[in-house]
Amino acid sequence: MGNSDQxxxxxxxxxxxxxxxxxxxxxxxxxxxxxxxxxxxxxAPKSVFGFAQIQPQxxxxxTIQSELAKGAAPLGVTGSQVIAVYDDPTHDVYVIFAGYNGxxxxxxxxxxxxxxxxxxxxxxxxxxxVENHVMIGAGPHGGQAGCVSSAVQSGGLAAESTVCMxxxxxxxxxxxxxxxxxxxxxxxxxGPEVMGKVMVDLRNxxxxxx
Numbered sequence: 001m002g003n004s005d006q007x008x009x010x011x012x013x014x015x016x017x018x019x020x021x022x023x024x025x026x027x028x029x030x031x032x033x034x035x036x037x038x039x040x041x042x043x044a045p046k047s048v049f050g051f052a053q054i055q056p057q058x059x060x061x062x063t064i065q066s067e068l069a070k071g072a073a074p075l076g077v078t079g080s081q082v083i084a085v086y087d088d089p090t091h092d093v094y095v096i097f098a099g100y101n102g103x104x105x106x107x108x109x110x111x112x113x114x115x116x117x118x119x120x121x122x123x124x125x126x127x128x129x130v131e132n133h134v135m136i137g138a139g140p141h142g143g144q145a146g147c148v149s150s151a152v153q154s155g156g157l158a159a160e161s162t163v164c165m166x167x168x169x170x171x172x173x174x175x176x177x178x179x180x181x182x183x184x185x186x187x188x189x190x191g192p193e194v195m196g197k198v199m200v201d202l203r204n205x206x207x208x209x210x
Contacts, residue, residue, distance in 0.1 A: 039103075039168070039169060039170035039171075039209065039210050040141060040143075040168050040170050040171045040207050040208065040209055040210065041101055041170065041171065041207070041208055041209075041210040042082045042099050042100075042101050042171050042173055042206055042207055043082065043206060043207075043208065044082055044083070044084035044097065044206065045084075045205055045206065047086065048084075048086050048095065048097070048202060048205045048206070049086070049088075049095070049201075049205075051086040051087055051088050051095055052086065052087055053084050053085065053086050053087075054085055054086070054087045054094075055085075056085040056094075060085070060178070061083070061085075064083055064085075064096060064098050065081065065083065065098075067098075067163075068081065068083070068098045068099070068100075068174065071163075071165065071174060072100060072172060074109075074113055075105070075106075075109045075110065075113065075167065075172065076105075076106065076109060077100050077102065077105055077167070077172045078100065078102060079100040079101050079102025079103075079172075080100065080101045080102065081098070081099070081100060082097075082098070082099050082100070082101060082173075082206075083096075083097070083098045083099075084096075084097045084098075084206075085097075085178075092179075092180050092182070093177045093178065093179055093180060094177070094178040094179075094180060095175070095177065095178075096174075096175065096176050096177070096178045097173065097174070097175050097202060097206060098173070098174050099171060099172050099173030099174060099206075100171065100172045100173075101170065101171060102170060102171075102172075103169070103170055104169065105167055105168065105169050105170060105171070105172060106169075107143045107144035107167045107168060107169065108144060109167075110135070110144040110145070110146050110165070110167055111135065111144065113133070113146070114133040114134060114135045114146030114147075114148070115133070115134075115135055115146075116133045118130060118131065118132045118133075119131040119133075126154065127152060127153065127154045128152070128153045128154075129150060129151070129152050130150070130151045130153075131148060131149070131150050132148070132149045132150075132151075132192075133146060133147075133148050134146060134147055134149075134192050136164065136192055136196040136199075137196070137200070138166050138200075139166075139199070139200035139203055139204075140200075141166075141168065141203050141204075141207055142168060143166050143167050143168035143169075143171075144166065144167055145164065145165065145166040145167070145196070145199065146164070146165055147162055147163065147164040147165070147191075147192035147195055147196055147199075148162065148163050148165075149161070149162040149190075149191050149192055150162070160190065160191070161176065161177070161190070162176065162177075162190045162191055162192060162194075162195045163175070163176040163195070164176070164192065164195045164196055164198070164199040165199075166199060166203060170210070171207060173199075173202075173203065173206065173207065175195065175198055175199050175202050176195070177190055
């Protein structure tokens with residue numbers, strides 16, 4: 001995903017040569033209350049950070065929907081899905097925004113999901129997976145936010161992927177990078193410290209008070 005706003009927050013990540021991973025979804029005001037208004041609502045603008053929205057292939061869309069539902073399940077979130085894929089041609093990646101509009105969401109449910117110790121696993125073939133969950137600042141729209149960063153090591157190669165999520169009483173959103181099928185380089189530098197800033201900037205573009 002192209003972590004960029006048109007100034008500093010939209011700065012794109014560095015690139016490397018390891019194989020890319022798959023779909024995964026700091027700021028001010030880490031508190032749980034929305035600052036005024038009756039609630040927030042998500043929309044999918046035609047472009048973000050100067051990247052145009054595109055229509056994903058059916059298989060890609062299905063993967064995004066599946067990952068979104070999987071991430072929402074432990075939070076008790078259901079509602080109307082909002083999904084948009086944006087093309088970052090400079091770094092040959094997609095910016096994936098996916099979330100729910102609804103009501104009665106409980107942002108504090110994110111804490112037991114994201115405030116956990118790192119998870120270390122192997123797949124039986126020698127590949128090692130490390131998942132790090134961390135709570136981050138949700139930004140000026142309030143609510144709660146967190147990121148999951150996954151690193152896979154196979155022999156001398158490594159790949160990383162990070163998805164950041166936020167939740168208010170009426171919205172849940174996620175943002176991540178997704179490599180294009182022809183992608184020849186892994187996108188590095190996408191940890192929570194980077195993706196968290198992208199998330200806060202994206203909220204300003206896709207989330208509005210109802």
